[in-house]
Amino acid sequence: MTVPKIIKTFKTSDINSENAELPEKQEFHSKNKSANKIGTDYNFKRQTIWKLVLFYGTLHVLGWYGLYRACVYCHTVTVLYSIIVGVASQIGINMGAHRLYAHRSFKAKLPLRIALVILDTIAGMYTLYYWVRDHRQHHKYTDTDADPHNSSRGFFFSHVGWLMSKKHPAVREYGKTIDVHDLESDKAVMFQKRYYLPLYVFLNSIIVAVPVWLWNETALNSIFASYFFRYSLFFNITMCVNSWAHFFGSKPYDKNIRPAESNVLSFLVVGEGWHNYHHTFPWDYRAAEFGLHYSLTTFLIDLSNKFGLAYDLKCASKQMVQKRSLRTG
Ligand SMILES: [Zn+2]
Ligand SMILES: [Zn+2]
Structure with a gap:
């Protein structure tokens, strides 16, 4: 497979180059050097927000009942449709919120940005603006008390517990240092931020209406x-x-960090499970080593690149990945 010209491949030497675009882009997500000093206070007692426990609990009970109805009462095509909508909304998060906006690993023309914002809204993971802020903070202070979903505090906390707990004081304090000003000039993101709830209800109502209509x-x-x-x-x-x-x-x-590689998870999350690579090279649009893994999300970025909708795709060279692997892997 040849690398198209509009893909920017970075070499190890670019990291130290004053003119390289890479170091300034890394400001968006690279690990803060003081992060290790923050660490995790294992004696910290988290405060549960009970109304959110009730909210997520109810949602999951309804979700299980939805699975029952899907298996017993629904047309097969409704079940397939639900999965397809789920995967499409996942693309909104992976390709839009994550690789495009949080990491700026490629640039996109307005029609593509609008499409990704629509899919992201259907996914219902709250506004892209706050998602990006939390995600940049996650990369900057990974697995410390300043990380919104610090996995050092346990599997449940990093999975869903963080959404039902009062933020750790360090998350609030270091959250103020996260720069999301670049999003303020993006019309699609700001439109979604302004009209999130009506947009969410409108789009999901259409999603629900389609099987009834068709x-x-x-x-x-x-x-x-x-x-x-x-x-x-x-x-x-x-x-x-x-x-x-x-x-x-x-x-x-990088054996010194908690994020790890998982093929099974990558299959489920359409390409976001090669997490050791992603935390080592967060600005790489593929979120995986070239030639080793490929995902639907990466395929769609490459396809958009071919049609001129995505450009300036950033990726690490083989030599850069090998050097890093030998040093820290
Ligand atoms: Zn992570
Ligand atoms: Zn990331």
């Missing part, structure tokens, strides 16, 4: 399968990147 599914079946079941399933798949990917797998690129 193949006479009952409204109740469609609500439970294409909303509650789909949302609960893909919510947990997405959250596995914060939990599972920081607990299980190999560490060929």
Whole structure:
């Protein structure tokens, strides 16, 4: 496979080059040198927000009931449709919120940005603006008390517990240092931020209405399968990147960090499970080593690149990856 010209491959020497675009871009997500000093206070007692426990608990009960209805009452096409919508919304998070906006690993033309923001809204992981802020903070202070979903505090906390707990004081304090000003000039992101709730309700209402309109599914079946079941399933798949990917797998690129490589997770999260590589080279649009792994998300970025909708794709050269692997892997 040849690398198209609009892909920028960085070499080890670029890291120290004053003119290289890479170091300044790394400001968005690279690990803060003081992060190791923050560490994790294992005696810190988290404060549970009970109304959020009730909210996520109810959502999951409805999700399980949605699975039951999907298996017993729904048309097969409704179940397939729900999965397809879930995967598409996952692309909104992976390709849009994560690789495009949080890490600036490529640039995108407005039509592509609008499409990704729509898919991200359907996913329902809250506004892209705050998602990016939290994710940049996660990379900057990985697995310390300043990381919103610090996996050192346990699997459950990094999976969903952090969403139902009061923020650690360090998350608040260091959160103020996270720069998201670049998002303020992006019309698609700011539109979503301004009208998030009505947009979310409108788009998901259309998602639920399609099976009723097109193949006479009952409204109740469609609500439970294409909303509650789909949302609960893909919510947990997405959250596995914060939990599972920081607990299980190999560490060929940096053995000193918790994030690890997982083929199974990458299959489920359409390409975001090679997490040891991603935390080592967060600005690489492939989120995986070239030639070793390939995902639907990477395929869609490459495809958009071919059609001129995505450009300036950044990736690490083979030599850069090998050098880093020998040094820290
Ligand atoms: Zn991570
Ligand atoms: Zn990331």
